[in-house]
Amino acid sequence: MNSLVIYCNILINMKHRIKLPGVGIIALLIFGTFSQVLPVPVFGDQPTETTTTVSSSLNPSTVGDSVSFTAAISPTPDGGTVQFQIDGVDFGTPVAVDSSGSATSGSTDTLTAGDHQIKATYSGTTNFAASIGTLTQTVNQLQTSTTVTLDPSKVNPDGQTTVTATITDTTTPxxxxxxxxxxxxxxxxxxxxxxxxxxxxxxxxxxxCAATYTAPNAAGSVTINADYVPSNSNFATSSGSSSLTVTPPPKITSFSPTSGTAGTIVTISGSDFTGATSVKFN
Known part of the structure; x- marks a missing residue:
């Protein structure tokens, strides 16, 4: 703002001459023999207003992806710097604005799953005003899959099987x-x-992950479920299942003949022989 020095002659009683330095135009209101001096501001050239727009190299991204941020200043200023922040913490040092009005941060691959607030603060110059831009960076979890196997897949009531769940990171194997x-x-x-x-x-x-399962004391089909519980929020949950067949043991009602020599063919009658592979005589 330019300073103005204005000389005004004010007649107060004995015609004293007063020198009034100031930064504005002097307005005089004269009431009779009394003069009142009112300063009126004079404004010089003001900095040009700017806007800052923030963009991401990859949004949404996934845990482990490399991401950087760019601030575009409009109109294109004659200099200045941009300070980037992630969730309120400075990310790197201030970056100089280039001739196109842009500044790009360094890259990071350590963002955790979830939303992160990105802020870019333009410093401004003598001719261009400071401004701030924001962006929400979304980082997706790593996806997983869960498969379940049973060994054996068929048991008798109260029989046991080994249940195994295998969890795989399907995003970055x-x-x-x-x-x-x-x-x-x-x-x-x-x-x-x-x-x-x-x-x-x-x-x-x-x-x-594995566990031993003891089947219920009843025939039928049982669905065995496995739910993956991640200890790190960067990983998504997943589930898998497999079907266990519970069959009653074979029931022998009769056999014929009831005696014979070695090599004699014996016919066994009964139920629930499915899956049976051998017979033991006591």
């Missing part, structure tokens, strides 16, 4: 999903029981 698995045989329960679950990471970057 080189990563082993962390966490554990919960097993169940339906809601409400079919009546079977699981012993404690043990988990370990396999050599193929998979999480493998």
């Amino acid at each position: 080189t990563t082993t999903p962390p966490g554990t698995v919960t097993f169940n045989d339906g809601t409400p329960s079919a009546g079977g029981t699981f012993d404690s679950t043990s988990c370990n990471s396999s050599g193929s970057n998979q999480l493998v």
Whole structure:
């Protein structure tokens, strides 16, 4: 703002000459022999208003993706810098605005799953005003799949089978999903029981969890379910299931002949022989 020095002659009683320095136009209101001096501001050139728009190199992204941010200043300023922030924390040092009015941050691949608030603050110059832009960066979880196997897949009532759940990171298969698995045989329960679950990471970057299941004391089909519970929010949950057949043991009602020599063919009558492979005589 330019300073103005204005000389005004004010007649107060004895015609004193007064020098009035100031930064504005001097307005004089004269009431009789009394003069009042009122300053009126004079404004010089003001900085040009700017807007800052923030964009992402990849939005939405997935955990582990490399992402950078660009701030575009409009109209194109004659300099200045941009300070980027992620969730309120400075991300790198201020970046100089180039001749096209843009500034780009460094890259990061450590953003966790969820939404992150990106802020770009333009510093401004003598000729261009400061401004702020924001962006919401969405980071998706790593997806997983869960498969269930039973060994054996057929048991008698109260029989046991080994239930194995294998969890795979389907987004980046080189990563082993962390966490554990919960097993169940339906809601409400079919009546079977699981012993404690043990988990370990396999050599193929998979999480493998296993438990022994004791079938209910009734024939039928039981659905065994496995729910993956990640210990890291960067991984998505997943579920899998497999069907267990519970068959009653064979029931022999008669056999003929009731005696004979070695090599004699014996006919056995009864029910529930499906799956039976041998007969033992006592």
